[in-house]
Amino acid sequence: PPQLEGRDIFGIAQTGSGKTAAFALPILSKIIGLGTKRRPKTARALILAPTRELAVQIEDTIKLLAKGAHVSKKIAPGVDILIATPGRLTDLVREGDLILSDTKWLVLDEGDRMLDMGFINDVKRIAKATAPDRQTALFSATMPDEIAELAKGLLKNPVRVEVSPQSTTAAEIVQSVVLARTRQKRQVLSKMLADEAMRTVIVFSRTKHGADRVTKDLVRDGFEAAVIHGNKSQNARQKALNDFRDGSVRILVATDIAARGIDVPGISHVVNFDLPDEAESYVHRIGRTGRNGRDGIAITLCDPSENAKLRQVERIIRMKLPVVADHLGSPDPQRDPREKTERHFEPANDREHHGGRRDGRRPGNG
Numbered sequence: 001p002p003q004l005e006g007r008d009i010f011g012i013a014q015t016g017s018g019k020t021a022a023f024a025l026p027i028l029s030k031i032i033g034l035g036t037k038r039r040p041k042t043a044r045a046l047i048l049a050p051t052r053e054l055a056v057q058i059e060d061t062i063k064l065l066a067k068g069a070h071v072s073k074k075i076a077p078g079v080d081i082l083i084a085t086p087g088r089l090t091d092l093v094r095e096g097d098l099i100l101s102d103t104k105w106l107v108l109d110e111g112d113r114m115l116d117m118g119f120i121n122d123v124k125r126i127a128k129a130t131a132p133d134r135q136t137a138l139f140s141a142t143m144p145d146e147i148a149e150l151a152k153g154l155l156k157n158p159v160r161v162e163v164s165p166q167s168t169t170a171a172e173i174v175q176s177v178v179l180a181r182t183r184q185k186r187q188v189l190s191k192m193l194a195d196e197a198m199r200t201v202i203v204f205s206r207t208k209h210g211a212d213r214v215t216k217d218l219v220r221d222g223f224e225a226a227v228i229h230g231n232k233s234q235n236a237r238q239k240a241l242n243d244f245r246d247g248s249v250r251i252l253v254a255t256d257i258a259a260r261g262i263d264v265p266g267i268s269h270v271v272n273f274d275l276p277d278e279a280e281s282y283v284h285r286i287g288r289t290g291r292n293g294r295d296g297i298a299i300t301l302c303d304p305s306e307n308a309k310l311r312q313v314e315r316i317i318r319m320k321l322p323v324v325a326d327h328l329g330s331p332d333p334q335r336d337p338r339e340k341t342e343r344h345f346e347p348a349n350d351r352e353h354h355g356g357r358r359d360g361r362r363p364g365n366g
Contacts, residue, residue, distance in 0.1 A: 004029065008158040009137035010151050019109070020061040023047075023137050024081075027105050028066055031080045038078030041098055045081045045105035046130065048089065048123060050113040052234055055083045058109065085234075086114060086122040093129065100129040108154075111140035111147050116230035116257045120150060127154050141260070142278060173290035175298045175319075177310065180327040182303045185273060186214070188327055189301065190221045192271070193251065200244075201269045202262075203253045204285045206276060214273055215253045225251040229258045256281045262288060272300040275309040279316040304328070 003009055003026035013019045027045045038044065049055040062081060075082065075098055084092070092098040106127060108114070114123060127136070136154050140147050151158065180188045192198065203218075205211035208229040215227040226240035226249045237258070244252040245264050254262070256276055267289045276282055282300075290296025300321065302310050314320055 002159040002161075003027075003135070003137065006135055008135060008155040009139075010155055010158040010160045011137065011139040012143060012160070012162040013139055013141065019139055020058050021065060023107050023109075023139070024058075024062050024065055027081065027107075028062070030105070038080070039099070039102055040076060040078050041096075042078045042102040043075070043082035043098065043100070044079070044103065045107070046089070046100070046103045046126075047081065047083045047107040047109065048086055048114070048126065049083065049109045050085065050117055050119065051237070052085060053238075054110065055085060059083050086119040086126060089126060090122050093126070100126065101131060103130040104134050106130050106134050106136045106154075108136070108138045110260070111138050111150065112142045112144060113230070113257045113260065115144065115146050115150075116255075118230070120146065123150070124153070141257075172294060173286055173296040173298050175286065175300075175317075175321050176324045177300050177302050177321045178325045178327070179323055180301050180303065180325075182274075182305075184327050185301045185303070186217045188325075189214070189271065189273065190218065190223070192299070193218070193223055197268070199250060199268045200247075200264070200266055201251045201271060202259065202267055202285075202288050203251060203271045203273050204259070204276070205253060205255060206274045208255055210274065211253045211255050218251060218253070223251055224249040225253055227253040229255040232258075256285065259285070259288070264288075265291070266294070267291075268297065270296070270298045272298070275300065275302065275306045275313065277309075279309070279312040282313045283317065299324075 003023065009023070011019060011022075024047075031044055034044065047055075047058055049058055062083070075092065082089075082098075089098070093100065108123060111123075114120060127134075136156075136158075138147075138151055138155060138158075178188060178192075189203070193201065203214060203225075205214050208231050211227050211229050215225050218225040226243050228237045228240045232240070240249075240252065241262065241264075243249045252262075252264075253273075270286045270289045272282070272285060276285065286296070286298035289298060300310070300313075310321070
């Protein structure tokens with residue numbers, strides 16, 4: 001592997017792609033040969049994660065890989081591998097509890113999520129404080145311009161590794177489209193959520209501001225809803241997730257990046273309030289439902305201006321999504337021609353009302 005050869009890595013990989021083992025095993029194999037003598041307050045390897053939850057997941061994986069190696073919560077005597085969020089690590093350095101000059105391995109996990117949460121400047125400062133001859137690995141599920149620039153600044157002649165994104169959806173998920181103009185979506189969403197069959201629902205919004213607005217509107221309409229996105233504090237995100245898990249709220253509004261790693265069993269519905277910028281994100285969104293062999297329902301609200309994004313989604317999942325309701329009122333010249341339906345969305349328990357044919361093909365397609 002390139003890491004064992006000392007090469008820097010730029011990895012494009014989704015959550016759950018096995019990347020933790022991929023970056024941890026080479027580090028562990030190198031550290032084993034260094035012995036146990038460390039300078040106080042130092043870390044041989046540093047792994048940065050955007051959230052405490054992800055840091056804990058990484059720690060658990062490394063414990064398994066290290067097969068019972070000693071894990072210390074104290075930095076004072078020095079540690080082999082330190083896993084932290086950028087904010088907490090910055091505090092440790094500022095307070096004099098951690099020295100980074102001996103850090104020879106730096107891993108940045110979910111770089112785009114750290115960008116989304118405003119940690120990039122912290123990351124740059126942390127990297128600058130590590131050993132000049134360090135080996136660096138940067139992983140990101142997406143590659144916005146800011147991440148590409150970060151990679152240029154931190155990585156030396158990196159090997160680029162890309163894990164192909166998942167492009168299929170589970171057969172258990174019934175998918176459908178509801179045509180509605182952006183100004184109509186709030187009312188349409190509230191009408192849908194009034195159905196008791198929508199027991200546990202994640203509503204996806206493309207932006208943080210949009211997620212806040214959707215949540216505010218839902219609460220105003222009398223629904224119990226919580227929101228998570230990158231601008232929310234760790235405590236606020238954790239409370240929202242806990243409330244969603246224990247049923248205190250049945251609706252969780254989330255952005256794509258903030259929703260990574262959510263593992264809540266029994267989610268009955270996913271609603272795309274708007275379509276994501278990247279078609280692959282649609283697959284990850286709706287994958288929150290229909291898990292472990294259970295049925296799931298995914299409904300996408302689509303404004304005519306989003307038709308190009310909808311076509312991209314249909315190309316990547318290799319199916320035409322059925323339209324189960326049309327709230328546009330009259331033919332729109334921007335709209336991608338679709339078979340008209342007189343049925344209006346009235347949520348029900350049966351599959352027919354939640355997406356028609358499982359294969360997504362319209363009547364008459366053969």
